[in-house]
Amino acid sequence: MNPIEQIKARLEANLPEATINLVPNPSPAGQPSLAVDNAHAVAIATFLRDELQLDYCSNVTGVDWLDRVVSSKEKITKVVDGKEVVVEETKEQKFSGYLEAVYHLYSVAQKQGPVIIRTRTVDRAENTILPSLTPVFRSAELQEREIFDLYGVRFEGHPDLRRILMWDGFTDHPMRKDYEEPDDYEYEPTPHGDVLEKAKRHYIEEQS
Amino acid sequence: MENRPQIDEKLKNEVSKQGIVVTSLQEIYNWGRRSSIWPMQFGLACCAIEMIAAAAARYDMARFGSEVFRSSPRQADLMIVAGTVTKKMAPLVVRLYNQMADPKYVIAMGACAISGGPFKDGYNVLKGIDRYIPVDVYISGCPPRPEALLHALIELQHKIDGQQLTGPSRAEFLDPEQPSEFPIPALGKHDLEPPANTALFRPPSIQRD
Numbered sequence: 376m377n378p379i380e381q382i383k384a385r386l387e388a389n390l391p392e393a394t395i396n397l398v399p400n401p402s403p404a405g406q407p408s409l410a411v412d413n414a415h416a417v418a419i420a421t422f423l424r425d426e427l428q429l430d431y432c433s434n435v436t437g438v439d440w441l442d443r444v445v446s447s448k449e450k451i452t453k454v455v456d457g458k459e460v461v462v463e464e465t466k467e468q469k470f471s472g473y474l475e476a477v478y479h480l481y482s483v484a485q486k487q488g489p490v491i492i493r494t495r496t497v498d499r500a501e502n503t504i505l506p507s508l509t510p511v512f513r514s515a516e517l518q519e520r521e522i523f524d525l526y527g528v529r530f531e532g533h534p535d536l537r538r539i540l541m542w543d544g545f546t547d548h549p550m551r552k553d554y555e556e557p558d559d560y561e562y563e564p565t566p567h568g569d570v571l572e573k574a575k576r577h578y579i580e581e582q583s
Numbered sequence: 584m585e586n587r588p589q590i591d592e593k594l595k596n597e598v599s600k601q602g603i604v605v606t607s608l609q610e611i612y613n614w615g616r617r618s619s620i621w622p623m624q625f626g627l628a629c630c631a632i633e634m635i636a637a638a639a640a641r642y643d644m645a646r647f648g649s650e651v652f653r654s655s656p657r658q659a660d661l662m663i664v665a666g667t668v669t670k671k672m673a674p675l676v677v678r679l680y681n682q683m684a685d686p687k688y689v690i691a692m693g694a695c696a697i698s699g700g701p702f703k704d705g706y707n708v709l710k711g712i713d714r715y716i717p718v719d720v721y722i723s724g725c726p727p728r729p730e731a732l733l734h735a736l737i738e739l740q741h742k743i744d745g746q747q748l749t750g751p752s753r754a755e756f757l758d759p760e761q762p763s764e765f766p767i768p769a770l771g772k773h774d775l776e777p778p779a780n781t782a783l784f785r786p787p788s789i790q791r792d
Contacts (some may be wrong), residue, residue, distance in 0.1 A: 539655045540707065542671050542770040549706040557774035561698065562786045570704065 379407050382490060389426070390418055397454065397494060408491035414504050416494050417532070418477075420511040429480040429490055432512035437476040437522035439499070439552050443468065457498070472499045476526050478508060478515065496528060499551075507533035525550035611746045616660075616686065617648075617743040620736065623659035623679065624652035628666025628725040630693040637729035647736050656682040661739070663719075663732070667695035667702060670707040670775050674767050680716045681764040686756040688743075689734050691718045694725045701725070714779035716765055 383395055386409075393415035398408045411419050423429045445468045453462050474496045481488030496503045508528035509516045519530045520539040525547035530536055538545065547554055560577035563570055593606050606614075626634055638644045638652065653659040656679045661773045668676055680689070691712055694700030702708035712718065719742060720735045727735075746754035765783065768775040 540671075544770050544772060546772045554706070556706055557778065558711060559774060559778040561703070 379409065379490065382423075383409060385427075386419055386422060389422055390415055393419060395419070406428070406489070406491060408493055410493045410495060413476065413494055413504075416492075416506045416542055417508065417511060419492065420480075420508045422508050423480060423492070424511055427490075428482045428484045429488065431481045431483045431488075432514050433481050434477075434479040435491070435508075435515050435518035435522065436477045436479075437526040437528060437550065438477060439526060440472050440475060441499075441552050442472040443470050444468070473497065474499055474503055474505075474526050476505055476519070476522055476528060476530075478512070480512075480569065503527055504531055506531055507536075509533050524548070527551065585684065599686055602727070608702055610633075613744050613746060614747060617740040619648045619651075620661045620739065620743075621651045621653050621659050621687070622661040622663050623656055623683070624654045626663075626681070627668060627672065627676075628695060630665035630696070632735070633726045634665045634692065634722045634732060635661055637732045642729040642733060644733065644736070647733065647740070649736055656680075657684060659683055660686065661688045662716075663690045663692055664696040665692045666726075667700065668712050669707050670709050671770070673705070673709045673712075673715060673775060676712060677715045677765060677767045685763050686754065687763075688719045688739055689716055690720045690722065690732075690739065692722050692732060692735070693727055694723065697721050700715045709775070710788065714784045715768060717783060 383397055386393065386395055394412040396410040396462050398410050400406050400408065444473050446465050447468070448463050448465050451464050452459050454460075461480065469522050471511045477492075478492050479489040480492065481490075494505045496505055502528075507515070507519055509519055509530070510532055515532070517539060519533055520535070520537060522528050523530060523533075523536055524538040524540050525548055537543070541547075541549070556573075558577055558580060560573050563574060590605055590607065598605055626632075636642060638650060644650050649661070656662075660683075662676075662680055662683065663675065676682065680687070689712070691697050695702065696712050699705070699708045699710035703710055709715075720738050722731050722735045724731050748754070748757065756763070765780055768777060768780075770776075
């Protein structure tokens, strides 16, 4: 298999205006992926399919990344009353959340894979639009519909974007991390954790 | 039992040795009903595989008169809710139940049909079909073995045997005031509406602190 850096270099050579970022994976799986920009995602996918013979899209997954704050401590030397003192300061860095679609591409012709590419939305609320790769990989059709259903990502260029698991009148996106379940709690003999919280909320609502 | 003509059991046994059968209308009526419980042919998940196994040669549901799986609810006596009832499917299950002719019975087969089972905390699975339709026999298991389904069928036969045709404690289907159809839940914006038929479904409300 070509290392992912090599694939990235080939993509950048052929599509110079596309932005492609390597996303490292520090887990034992060690599968780095390529975050591609939305404007060129279809062109990149077409190139991967036609030139690198990645002819099989086995899996499309949605991921919900919440807004997060990463705080880090830094040691700074300050001058206090004429003396140099080392002070620890916490810095907070804010990352805004986004929704992501992850495509796993394999090459049946070369018996290689996977090459993982990711597309990301601008934010989680309004601009949840991604380009659809269904015109390139037909097998992405149902899975993109599933992401549309469960995460609320709208895929532009998808031939038939409808809900697939939940019903049409349903308005929520259950796989989003801020999804609030309806209160259909049922008696549980030994509730604990989240279920206990749910039970308490339910009984408080029932009494009021 | 009170307005039923009593037949002396000893006498009954004695004359049966002579080739004479003595019975009451209720007994023979219930015998006929319990010996030909025709289930409706539909399965929802993996429990359906066990239901098929129970109907096939090895377990042979025909021994109990229930081999005739009907594809139409109009011809079925028994609804075996075999598997996970998703919220999307629940209105259709209730509609099928409503289309069945009285007397009709329901077996909730397996953990999912009883309570949602392993999917109970999920967003898409109904937490038990007894929220919308009355259930006669519950079978535990995930999925229950065919023997368990046969046991449920035998339990249902016992229930039918004990049903009265007249009097104040007569069977539900003979009481015109008992409902035979139940409201079909609507697919709402966030959940089924209503989330349960409160006239039918009263879960224990035990509060712990």
